[in-house]
Amino acid sequence: MTLPTTPSPLAVRGLTVALDGRPVLRQVDLDVSAGEFVTLLGANGSGKSTLVRAAVGLVPFSSGTVELFGTPLGRFRDRQRLGYVPQRSRAVAGVxxxxxxxxxxxxxxxxxxxxxxxxxxxxxxEAAIARVGLSDRTRSAVSEMSGGQQQRALIARALAAGAELLIMDEPTAGVDHDNQESLAELLAGLVAEGTSILLVAHELGPLRPLIHRAVVLENGTVTYDGPVDAVRDPEHVHVHVHSGRPEKADGFKGNPVGGGQDA
Ligand SMILES: Nc1ncnc2c1ncn2[C@@H]1O[C@H](COP(=O)(O)OP(=O)(O)OP(=O)(O)O)[C@@H](O)[C@H]1O
Ligand SMILES: [Mg+2]
Structure with missing residues (x-):
């Protein structure tokens, strides 16, 4: 007998993507469970943005499956349940x-x-704008706001829609420490309310203690999936797995994947 469970906000299986005929992702699995805060790490060009873009239906994939809240991507209609904040350079230029x-x-x-x-x-x-701390910029043109403020405006957009899964592509890149702290505070509040989060990042900074699980991409494949503590140096994403199977008190299990070129 199986007990009914909440469907995972995001379940990616065996995802393979080629761009311009070049393989960019190979057989990638990625899960975000309900209420989980997952970070996706990896060097420049490892395929992080391509993965999240494929997961939200912006990039076609050649094989594999994506399910959002238990529904295959092609049949998913509840767009407002999904909040996607793109990497800054693509976000709002010229809007x-x-x-x-x-x-x-x-x-x-x-x-x-x-x-x-x-x-x-x-x-x-108004509540969403206040929550990201931008009430004084309500009537500002987004194109004239700083990169960090633009990112917060896009987070507010997802909050106003009532997103249950928030996917953010490098919201901390080029953001000063104070603003990273405010983002951490905002995300901590969302996690406490049950929002699931997938965050692409280079450096975790003040966000680190909030994160339940880290997934590392190297050259289009997942090389680590487990507790974030094992990822000591996210800037260069060298994974050091402790002896035995890492497991967190909250029950998320660690699975170093694929035998590690790093070991
Ligand atoms: N539209 C595209 N057409 C062809 N190749 C692309 C396209 N977009 C990305 N790529 C290539 O796919 C690979 C992965 O790119 P992607 O942007 O997913 O990496 P990333 O991990 O997000 O990098 P960064 O940390 O710099 O944001 C890179 O080699 C990139 O050059
Ligand atoms: Mg990227």
Missing amino acids: PATMHEVVMSGRLARRRFVGWRSKDDLAAV
Whole structure:
């Protein structure tokens, strides 16, 4: 007998992607369980962005499967359950919209029909903007905001939509320590409310204590999947696995994958 379980927000199996005829991801598995905070690490060009873009349906894959909340990607319709914050350079370049408009666009994704924005929509937008600490920039053009502020505006957009899985591609890159601290505080609050998070990062900084599990990509394949403590130097992603099978008190098991070129 199997007990009913909450479907994983994200389950990627055997994902293989080629771009311009060149293999970029090979047989990648990646899971984010309900309420879990997973970080995806790897050197420049290892395929992190391609993986998260494929997972949200922005990049086609040649083989493998992606399920969001238990539904195959091709049949997934509840877009508002998924909040995707792209890597900065791709995010909002050239978009003349104000932050209020960008965040409201997340709110409108919840609707089946186009209609007048309601009081609830406005309240949700204002609450989301306040939550990322940008209330004083509500009417600013997003294109004129700093990279870190743009990233926060996109997080606010996902929050306004009520996202249950937040996928962020390097929100900490080029962000100063104080802003990393505020991001950590914001994400800690979301995790406490049950939001699941997949975060692509180079350096973890103040986010490290929040993270349940780390997945390391090297050259398009997963070489480590386990506790973040074993990843001592995320900047260069050298994995040092302790003797025996690492296991955290909260029960997430560590699985060094593929025999480790690093061992
Ligand atoms: N549109 C594209 N067409 C062809 N090749 C691409 C494309 N996008 C990415 N690549 C290649 O795929 C590989 C993985 O790129 P990707 O952007 O996924 O890496 P990344 O791990 O996110 O790197 P970074 O840390 O620099 O963001 C790289 O070799 C890159 O050059
Ligand atoms: Mg990237």
